[in-house]
Amino acid sequence: MKTADFDFHLPDDRIALRPAEPRDSARLLVVRDGGLEDRIIRDLPDFLRPGDALVFNDTRVIPARLSGVRERIGAEGETLTVAVEATLHHRDAPDVWSAFMKPGKRIKPGDRIRFGPDSDGACLLGRLDATVVDKGEDGLVTLRFDLSGPFLDEAIRDVGIMPLPPYIAAKRPEDDRDRSDYQTMFAHWDGSVAAPTAGLHFTPALMAAIEA
Known part of the structure; x- marks a missing residue:
């Protein structure tokens, strides 16, 4: 089958x-x-x-989809960036989540991820930065956030969006109503x-x- x-x-x-x-x-x-x-x-x-x-x-339901930028130091010491998206999957510790990342092939241990829009002052202060500590064969990436416990929860609520089913997300963007509709x-x-x-x-x- x-x-x-x-x-x-x-x-x-x-x-x-x-x-x-x-x-x-x-x-x-x-x-x-x-x-x-x-x-x-x-x-x-x-x-x-x-x-x-x-x-x-x-x-x-938490706003488990996070958009961000992967940062990596290049061979010449320059900072290389690429847009990424994480869908949180399972909390492994107060400051650690496993997540599915897109594009996953561009992620490797040691990468720094800065989540949230550039205009978000909280993000620029490092309130929702994370380090990739592991990448499993099942596609899951382990993220260790700079914040922990309720401080991390608050930051996720601030910058995350609701994880709409793909067949809906492909038709329309997430909005404030989804935060109540999907509870x-x-x-x-x-x-x-x-x-x-x-x-x-x-x-x-x-x-x-x-x-x-």
Whole structure:
């Protein structure tokens, strides 16, 4: 079996660029007893029974995409720069994240990365600079930031953008609305680097109906 076996054509007009409003009006495909049924998320209580368990992800999505510049000292002592982008993947220490970098082939251990726009005074003061400490065969790059803990968290919030799915990011730029659109009603703890999309469809009204 190959991943290509799962390819299919999805027309552009079928790609939603914003979540459904209200959220529990999103479509729900019910698969049971060998049949398919089109419903909406608001109908979910019809399919639940006493004793069923629902498990929710209570992490908040962070603006995990960071644009920056790779800096490297050339053979003549000059500073060589190239634009790069990092998508944070996993936090390994208070000041260390593993990330996917583009263009990854141009990154090597020892490189310095300066994240944020040049006009951002915080970035120019080194508030979100990092050093590449490792590059794995799986494409992940290990970044050690100059900041640590909550100071690093704050800097990421200042200069990062929301990690929109590629099929949306290719259609429109990120905006302020995305910072709320891609959080669930359960979001409490910072840490998700992608939206927990199944939970996006739940609303206080739907939860009340489920509890009832």
